[in-house]
Amino acid sequence: MVPDLSWLFPDLVQASTYAHQIDGLIFWVGLLVLVWFLAAEGIFFWLIWKFRAKEGQKSQYLTGKEKHVKRWITIPHGLVLICDIFIVWGSVMVWHNVKQRLPEADTTIRVIGQQWAWTFQHPGADNELDTSDDIFTVDDLHVEVDKVYHFRLESRDVLHSFSVPVFRLKQDAIPGRSITGWFQPTMTGDHLVQCVEICGIGHGVMAARIHIEDANQHAAWMSAASAATTP
Amino acid sequence: MADTLVDVHHDEHHGPSGILKYIWSTDHKMIAMQYMFTGMFMAIIGGYMAYVFRMQLAFPGISVPGFGQVSPGEYNALVTNHGTIMIFWVAMPVLIAAFGNYLIPLMIGADDMVFPKINRLSFQIFLVSALILLASLFVQGGGFGGAWTSYPPLSAMSQYNLTDLGSSLWLLAVALEFIAFLLGGINFITTLMNSRAPGMKAYDIPLVCWMIVIASILFMLSVGPLIAGAAMLFLDQTLGTGFYDPARGGDPILWQHLFWFFGHPEVYVVLLPAIGMTIDVIATFSRKKIFGYKLVLYTAVATGVLSFFVWAHHQFIAGIDPRMANVFTVTTLLISVPIAEMCFVVIATLYGGSIRLKTPMLWALAFMAEFLVGGVTGIFLGASGADIYFHDTYFVLAHFHYTFFPIAIIGTFCGFTYWFPKMFGKMMNDTLGKIHFWGTVIPFNFIFIPLFVLGMGGQHRRIYNYQHFPELAGPEMYLLRQVATIALLVMLAFQLVFFYNCIISWIKGEKAGRNPWEANSLEWTTESPPPHGNWPEGLPNVYRGPYEYGHPDRETDYWPQNEPG
């Protein structure tokens, strides 16, 4: 029961393990909200039509103080509260999974934002960051499908925001801080990475690509990249 | 006020003459008009900015008629100042200062605000702040382009934002504007608390006055930390301190907290006056007592108090501790309860009424209908899990325009068309009013529904050209952007009808008389427009609440507050 916007946005696939959870949450919130919205607007317009001014008809004197009249407010009031509880429950579950939990990582990468480019630090063959075989790329992130990735998000100058729409992932990068997050790609492909926090006049050019590859492609890329960087 | 009876029509002979009379007037109605027209002037500038950057978004790279080619720096300055102007120099002065100044003394039966000179000072500071803001657009380096939220380090250091002078002037203007509204707010609160007409009890005050005062209190209690924060940011910009510079022990997150601790209550600061005017108009034109006066008041207070607990939902993914997000999700969704209840009360008020669909009533009903869209889409953004995807996309943008547009534009037109007869003594042309109404509300939906869709497609904000984002540069995306832009052009064009209507009605509209809408509250018991001192025959006494419409014991369906018996 997950919305599929691909008829409208063919590029917006669900490419991470939690993408469908976020979409599902949006869908259920949307459903609840739509019911309320239609009910409220429906009653609203019906009342406007029903009680339009007619010749010689005086309005009723209702204070809204009587219990049986007040019910019309108090019952929906309670129902709103119940809906809220469901929404809170759903969103906290999703939030916990995406942002608070950190599943065991297969690989850790570092993502560095600066005006106006992304630098990606891949761990290289030894799968450890901050060693001599690290592969630095600009605006091209290479990851392997089905692996769990941790990313360390940093910034060199101003605020940036690391957003991968197909993962439904978004996190601001803050100078001075290192923020850790995770993702696990579920399908191969080339997708967009955006900066979504205004970072100066070049904000509009701060696009990058994420290349999700299968194991063979990824290994091929890595050996090619290492060869290029080793002197 | 001396010799009121004799002197009231010769007021001009006191004090300075000519244009100075208007500039130095301490009359609350004159100051209200000054706020109103300054606000409308700024709205025209804000609208012009929207026109320029919407054209750039729909047809990137074209030379926009009336502006020319838009560079990225200019684009950022345009969106930044559009947001700043529309909130701080349009919504605040018009909804709170203009209507507050005009309505509070008239509605509570007083001859003026309690501190007329502080009132004038407040407007003058406000005017200076507006001029500084406009000047900041023309200094070397251009206007500030770091978004209206002005997050440091981008806003703090000129090597990042490239607008050395522009950003400092922008900040100075905002800080001065805060001080102007603190002065104004103290005046509103004190006037309402102390200067009510004899016999007027707390629950006899029209709701719009309550709402403006609650809004002023919210503003006063939330803006303090941001004033301190703005001083710190100003020192960062000018002297090079490191309050927000992580390299020197500062913290950029701090500004975000200070900003949104004010920024979220600010939403309710402008919402409450608008909803108050809507409620008054709906009661008058449906000839109904409010369905639960105290309920509205309590929900307004509850909303106001809760609004202090929710600010960090603007920062879910901004690097705050993720555990805190859970707390703020709960409080954010909780605030939907009193707001929903307030909407229910408004809807319930229509029941059993005798609804007269005059122009002000259409605006009031449109406010409710459109604000509901803004309200329900806010649920997605308050739910932390869903916000991960929606944050900083056009979904957010469309959501808050669905709240701010009803508040600042529809609410203002509602109040303006309703009190126009009182302000100028002439009736507005109803047909032209309705043409303007439909010409504004329908295009409004055509602007922002496409933006909701674009936001769901992942289009993020504050990008001057999507050519670097192939997924966002497809023809269907551009079609949606163009629909929004053309709808904006249509909407802007229809505003000419409004200005024409104002002028033509002011010149040759029919005389309004004291109480053209057959309303109850006190402002309708004096002349239109009211003279200096408001009631030349003596200030009124109050005998009942303002919403006694359709009382079964009465021949007429209204019962003015000042009528004994």
Place this chain on the structure above:
Amino acid sequence: MSEKNTRSDEHGHDEGHHDVPYFKIYVALIILFLISVAGPEVGEATGLRWITLITAFGIALVKARLVINNFMHLKWEKRLMKWMLTASLIMLGIMMAGVAPDVMNHEGNNWVNLAAQAAVERGLEDDHGEESEVVTVVEAQPVGFSAEASFGMICATCHGAGGLGDGVAGAALDPSPANFTDPVFWETRDRDRVLIAIRDGGVAVGASALMAPWGALYDEEQLGQMADYVMNFRPNQ
């Protein structure tokens, strides 16, 4: 104000004055003040830090209470006033509770404030050494202007430290940043044009709008030095 149709509310009807022993309260304030000054000495002598805290902040609270209650007469004020002042304090408390987890702490759930931790470490190390005369002074802007440093800090982001147009941020730009070592580039350029581009941005010389104007940041002299520095990249004809 000749005409009065309301009840008379002139200021005279105030509750009247309060018999407060102002001088005694003043003396009490001074005594408390002396204790708060002496507190740290006692705290240091006995090695009990909490004494300092109590004498400093506990006494501040007591003093503030004395002033507010007796000098400002809040004790006799209507309840309404006390509520609204309390309300503003509560709002502050809420703000602090919401902000402290991010600003006061330097690490938390999946994040760590490296810069702040480093600052603490740096500062504490300084402290262990002998009495440091001057705290490390960090200027926001480099005191002496150097075209080379400015180029490295600002221009190199896109144009690359070697002026090859290969800066990190430049990779994404379209059109890509100018390569100053390219003879073709210099066919249509001279120092004046470079200077204008630095000062007024690329648009001013009909080039890319992504070349930002820097005139607000430097004076004419410094802009000239920057232009000269860029001219250095020009390959010899």
Place this chain on the structure above:
Amino acid sequence: MGHGRPIATTRSATGIPTARLAIWWVLASEIVIFGGLLSVYLMHRLGHPEWAAAAAHTQTWVGALNTFVLLTSSFTAVLAHQAAEKGDGKKAAKLLGFTILGACTFLVIKSFEWANEISHGYTITANTFWSFYYTAAGLHALHVIAGAIIMGYVAIDAYRGRELHRVEIIGIYWHFVDVVWIFLFPLLYIAK
């Protein structure tokens, strides 16, 4: 403008005189401004133990002297209020004069203190502790200056026996400025 005071100003539905009601609201807004700054400082201070080293360079005895000056000026302000209540405008004006003198003394001491610190290299940009130190004390000093100027006007009026109720209003404001310093003193000087 020669219109006198509006009737609105003379009403008192709450039972609190209008001017006093307003000054309390002013203070409510001041509480959040100063409170915002000080709570931000407090959070940083608790997170940065190394600031103790910087704070050790503040001169406690200067701060103490200023505390004494402000406490005394507050005392004369409340005596002025007492005199004004009895209708003795001249005495009230004289006592307000003492308070203004206190304000000036405070500012003179402050400027010597700052000059000394700046000459030792502890400028506002030296580190974030000093930034807070100058910002908080500077904001407070601005309030002292504003208070002293307004008090001058009130004292002149009081001397002529006019607007005696304003003596209490400016007094309440002045005590607030005093209370802010009561908290600034331990925060900036004592806690080392």
